[in-house]
Amino acid sequence: MDLNAIVRECLEGRQGAWETLMNTYAKRVFNMAYQFSGSRQEAEDMTQEIFLKLYGSLAKFDFQRNFTAWLLTLAKNHLIDEYRKTKWERTQRDEFDERVLPQASVSGPEESLARKEIRALIWEGLNHLSSEMRMAVILRDLQGRTYEEMAEILGLPLGTVKSRVNRARIALAEVLKEKKGEPS
Amino acid sequence: MTCERFEELLSAYLEGELSGEEKREMDGHLDLCPACAELLSVFRETQEALAGFPELEPGPALMAKLYAIPEKRSLFRTISDFVLRPSLQPVYAAFTVLFIALSFVFFHPQGHGIQKAIDRQLHLGYDHVEKLYAKAGSVTDELSSLKNTVVDSIKTLNPIKGQEDKK
Numbered sequence: 001m002d003l004n005a006i007v008r009e010c011l012e013g014r015q016g017a018w019e020t021l022m023n024t025y026a027k028r029v030f031n032m033a034y035q036f037s038g039s040r041q042e043a044e045d046m047t048q049e050i051f052l053k054l055y056g057s058l059a060k061f062d063f064q065r066n067f068t069a070w071l072l073t074l075a076k077n078h079l080i081d082e083y084r085k086t087k088w089e090r091t092q093r094d095e096f097d098e099r100v101l102p103q104a105s106v107s108g109p110e111e112s113l114a115r116k117e118i119r120a121l122i123w124e125g126l127n128h129l130s131s132e133m134r135m136a137v138i139l140r141d142l143q144g145r146t147y148e149e150m151a152e153i154l155g156l157p158l159g160t161v162k163s164r165v166n167r168a169r170i171a172l173a174e175v176l177k178e179k180k181g182e183p184s
Numbered sequence: 185m186t187c188e189r190f191e192e193l194l195s196a197y198l199e200g201e202l203s204g205e206e207k208r209e210m211d212g213h214l215d216l217c218p219a220c221a222e223l224l225s226v227f228r229e230t231q232e233a234l235a236g237f238p239e240l241e242p243g244p245a246l247m248a249k250l251y252a253i254p255e256k257r258s259l260f261r262t263i264s265d266f267v268l269r270p271s272l273q274p275v276y277a278a279f280t281v282l283f284i285a286l287s288f289v290f291f292h293p294q295g296h297g298i299q300k301a302i303d304r305q306l307h308l309g310y311d312h313v314e315k316l317y318a319k320a321g322s323v324t325d326e327l328s329s330l331k332n333t334v335v336d337s338i339k340t341l342n343p344i345k346g347q348e349d350k351k
Binding site: 022040044047048051115123142165 | 191192194195196222223226227229230231233234235236237239240241242243246247249250251253254256
């Protein structure tokens with residue numbers, strides 16, 4: 001799919017072009033917002049705001065750049081700015097919804113329970129990370145971005161990105177270790 | 185190898201990005217340090233759990249709102265263009281001044297006194313206008329009597345008739 005052509009068509013107001021863009025990116029941006037905020041309602045609001053911003057600044061897009069990285073940078077900036085303004089970390093994350101997990105990843109009832117607990121602890125643990133660290137884990141481990149793509153999205157050198165991802169993972173592992181040690 | 189160095193290289197170790205020598209150093213440290221071995225175990229557990237995180241589908245209501253963004257924006261643009269027209273700026277300025285003045289009257293702690301002062305000024309102005317009106321009435325009377333006098337004088341003198349008689 002030629003994204004630059006779709007963006008051009010959006011700018012010309014061609015019917016269907018914006019819908020194509022939404023079909024391509026809505027799920028990715030919505031999940032990024034959901035994983036970052038931990039709240040479905042917040043994620044829906046943020047997704048709308050991000051795409052409103054995108055629509056408003058589409059004319060400024062430099063066609064020499066990678067559109068996906070540009071959009072994800074816009075999304076990342078919006079999410080972190082909103083987080084700083086409203087301090088989401090004070091609010092609770094939604095209960096981790098295990099029902100939407102792929103069933104193939106579960107091999108037995110006991111393992112299922114243990115994994116479910118660990119996933120729930122990590123889901124909660126994301127709120128214990130700073131916004132930058134949380135974003136690093138989300139982009140790398142949940143969204144599956146490469147380090148190079150992350151460097152472009154975050155506007156940081158490759159070495160800094162790798163080091164940030166590593167620190168964020170260690171921080172999350174420490175949170176998990178701590179939470180597992182807590183009496184339930 | 186120190187524990188700090190071990191932590192720094194942990195992701196690269198699991199992603200297979202270390203050189204042979206660095207990997208051997210990491211393995212050697214793991215044999216000697218139970219704390220780092222435990223960290224590695226929890227780190228792996230975290231990575232496995234993250235890999236199985238679900239991806240949610242945006243609901244149809246959200247998608248409908250996203251599809252409608254261009255229409256919404258164009259309506260918003262039309263309204264904002266109308267409201268922000270430069271020709272309306274003096275009107276907004278006048279309203280702002282009026283609201284500031286009214287806010288002094290209604291919200292100032294001595295607003296009642298201000299209202300009294302305004303009433304007094306209004307009454308004074310009204311009196312002044314009444315006096316002027318009365319004066320204007322007397323001037324009109326004077327003018328009409330003057331007009332009568334002038335007309336009478338002209339009739340008495342009748343200079344045109346005198347000239348015709350001479351002819």
